[in-house]
Amino acid sequence: MTKNVxxxxxxxxxxxxxxVRMVHGCQSGHPGGSLGCTDFLVAxxxxxxxxxxxxxxxxxxxxLFFLSNGHISPVFYSVLAHAGYFDKAELATFxxxxxxxxxxxxxxxxxxxxxxxxxxxxxxxSVAIGxxxxxxxxxxxxxxxxxxxxxxxxxxxxxEAAMFAPHNKVDNLIATVDVNGQQIDGPTDKILNLLxxxxxxxxxxxxxxxxxxxxxxxxxxxxxxxxxxxxQGKSIVILMHTGMGYGVDFMMGSHKxxxxxxxxxQLAAALAQLEETLGDY
Amino acid sequence: xxxxxxTDKKDTRSGFxxxxxxxxxxxxxxxxxxxxxxxxxxxADFIKEFPERFFQTGIAEANMMGIAAGLTIGGKIxxxxxxxxxxxxxxxDQIRQSIAYSDKNVKICASHAGLTxxxxxxxHQILEDIGLMKMLPGMTVINPCDYNQTKAATIAIAEHxxxxxxxxxxxxxxxxxxxxxxxEIGKAWMVNEGADVSIFATGxxxxxxxxxxxxxxxxxxxxxxxxxxxxxxxxxxxxxxxVAKTGCxxxxxxxxxxxxxxxxxxxxxxxxxxTPQEYVAVNDSxxxxxxxxxxxxxxxLDAKHIVEAVQRVMKRKK
Numbered sequence: 001m002t003k004n005v006x007x008x009x010x011x012x013x014x015x016x017x018x019x020v021r022m023v024h025g026c027q028s029g030h031p032g033g034s035l036g037c038t039d040f041l042v043a044x045x046x047x048x049x050x051x052x053x054x055x056x057x058x059x060x061x062x063x064l065f066f067l068s069n070g071h072i073s074p075v076f077y078s079v080l081a082h083a084g085y086f087d088k089a090e091l092a093t094f095x096x097x098x099x100x101x102x103x104x105x106x107x108x109x110x111x112x113x114x115x116x117x118x119x120x121x122x123x124x125x126s127v128a129i130g131x132x133x134x135x136x137x138x139x140x141x142x143x144x145x146x147x148x149x150x151x152x153x154x155x156x157x158x159x160e161a162a163m164f165a166p167h168n169k170v171d172n173l174i175a176t177v178d179v180n181g182q183q184i185d186g187p188t189d190k191i192l193n194l195l196x197x198x199x200x201x202x203x204x205x206x207x208x209x210x211x212x213x214x215x216x217x218x219x220x221x222x223x224x225x226x227x228x229x230x231x232q233g234k235s236i237v238i239l240m241h242t243g244m245g246y247g248v249d250f251m252m253g254s255h256k257x258x259x260x261x262x263x264x265x266q267l268a269a270a271l272a273q274l275e276e277t278l279g280d281y
Numbered sequence: 282x283x284x285x286x287x288t289d290k291k292d293t294r295s296g297f298x299x300x301x302x303x304x305x306x307x308x309x310x311x312x313x314x315x316x317x318x319x320x321x322x323x324x325a326d327f328i329k330e331f332p333e334r335f336f337q338t339g340i341a342e343a344n345m346m347g348i349a350a351g352l353t354i355g356g357k358i359x360x361x362x363x364x365x366x367x368x369x370x371x372x373x374d375q376i377r378q379s380i381a382y383s384d385k386n387v388k389i390c391a392s393h394a395g396l397t398x399x400x401x402x403x404x405h406q407i408l409e410d411i412g413l414m415k416m417l418p419g420m421t422v423i424n425p426c427d428y429n430q431t432k433a434a435t436i437a438i439a440e441h442x443x444x445x446x447x448x449x450x451x452x453x454x455x456x457x458x459x460x461x462x463x464x465e466i467g468k469a470w471m472v473n474e475g476a477d478v479s480i481f482a483t484g485x486x487x488x489x490x491x492x493x494x495x496x497x498x499x500x501x502x503x504x505x506x507x508x509x510x511x512x513x514x515x516x517x518x519x520x521x522x523x524v525a526k527t528g529c530x531x532x533x534x535x536x537x538x539x540x541x542x543x544x545x546x547x548x549x550x551x552x553x554x555x556t557p558q559e560y561v562a563v564n565d566s567x568x569x570x571x572x573x574x575x576x577x578x579x580x581x582l583d584a585k586h587i588v589e590a591v592q593r594v595m596k597r598k599k
Contacts, residue, residue, distance in 0.1 A: 118378070127350050131355055134351065160339075
């Protein structure tokens with residue numbers, strides 16, 4: 001059942017609370033990027049994508065999503081749980097021994113909703129292209145989505161894949177890049193400047209769209225527009241501008257919250273803010 | 282010593298090409314990818330027959346491995362093709378994460394393995410690939426001995442569920458196995474039953490082992506020769522049974538002596554039945570330019586060196 005913008009905002013609020021609780025619960029993980037990408041993933045799973053939580057690995061007749069920047073697993077796991085792939089209670093096992101919710105997503109523990117291991121950066125776009133090609137061979141007209149971090153674009157394999165997709169008219173693919181300008185060691189433009197990303201993707205032959213990834217209305221609209229442009233011979237990439245740590249003021253915009261867990265006091269403050277500003281699910 | 286003869290010589294990579302075409306005819310889920318080496322991998326016949334099931338990735342091996350992993354999501358059975366060097370070390374992380382750890386049904390097909398690629402030199406040779414691939418949990422590692430066996434192995438791996446590393450080569454080698462053989466993954470092939478020494482060989486060194494066996498017979502040494510075409514999973518039963526009879530072992534492979542077939546056998550024996558063993562393998566070095574025959578001699582991989590290894594190991598036999 002497709003949700004409207006207000007309903008999506010409510011789900012996003014719950015997902016953000018899950019993220020801070022999960023990372024606090026094991027005292028490790030990556031809250032910053034997870035919070036920043038929450039609106040996008042919620043809009044994707046509860047509005048844009050056709051998908052089935054009963055989960056079949058091949059996903060024939062379904063849209064598929066590949067998380068390439070696997071370190072933002074908290075948001076992925078929470079969205080999957082809310083979408084019915086597994087029980088929300090399992091979120092409490094995140095990064096703990098014998099859990100299906102490994103630090104980075106894996107198929108190895110057979111967690112429904114996960115189709116590839118990711119975490120070693122730069123590999124997801126290639127995998128998504130393969131899945132998109134398989135859909136074409138199968139006469140399956142559904143769409144393949146990916147998410148990448150902007151820092152991840154420093155990996156060379158991304159550009160091998162970026163060259164391949166338009167050359168081969170992989171037009172059932174919508175890639176998205178979380179442009180938050182932060183990576184673990186600092187601001188992206190200080191570590192290894194990505195310069196003009198739109199120009200880069202355009203020059204590789206992609207159709208480039210942009211959006212504010214923390215404005216739910218805009219996310220929903222842009223995804224709908226991107227979907228309408230598939231099947232026309234072009235691979236599509238959406239440059240999604242987000243704030244690292246969006247929704248929790250003391251985490252906002254700082255690379256320091258890329259991979260740090262909140263303590264008890266910080267958790268309480270984060271939860272209070274999320275309850276207060278975004279309501280309950 | 283059982284008599285093996287041949288009338289034709291061919292490269293094992295041509296066996297792969299023929300096997301790929303046959304696998305493609307038998308199963309429409311079989312697809313192929315290549316990183317700008319169609320001629321070297323002998324994939325042209327498959328492409329001609331099934332153009333829509335072939336993907337040229339250009340000189341971008343990491344992307345090729347990722348695309349192959351993705352194609353399995355949708356039920357395809359992808360065969361990737363490039364040189365062994367670029368099929369393993371160059372893309373180890375992609376194979377480890379997107380294929381092996383993700384349990385994807387990808388067949389990594391690697392030509393020009395070992396050092397007998399020859400004149401191109403060490404940058405295009407690889408002597409570490411078996412070790413790299415066998416360390417990956419769930420990965421099957423196969424190194425067939427001639428054209429016919431490579432063709433049969435290629436057909437067999439299409440029917441096997443799970444990631445496979447299939448290793449073959451460029452030089453022409455004698456075709457001495459049957460054209461209509463059944464290839465059983467993980468089941469060693471008894472080439473010659475013997476009583477005095479077990480020679481476990483893989484790849485085209487099986488033929489060298491046969492040559493060595495004939496020379497040993499003339500010296501009065503009765504060698505048991507076993508073709509270990511599947512290095513992982515290793516046919517432990519066949520190895521232990523042979524060693525229990527002969528009491529000493531020579532392993533022969535076109536690979537670094539560290540991490541290859543010899544080490545797999547040694548590890549098995551150390552735990553189950555410690556046995557004197559000699560390695561015929563490259564002694565922890567890179568290769569160099571030269572003809573295949575020159576390299577086989579210089580790096581000690583021919584029948585003569587197998588005979589010498591047998592003589593050494595038999596002196597150590599208890």
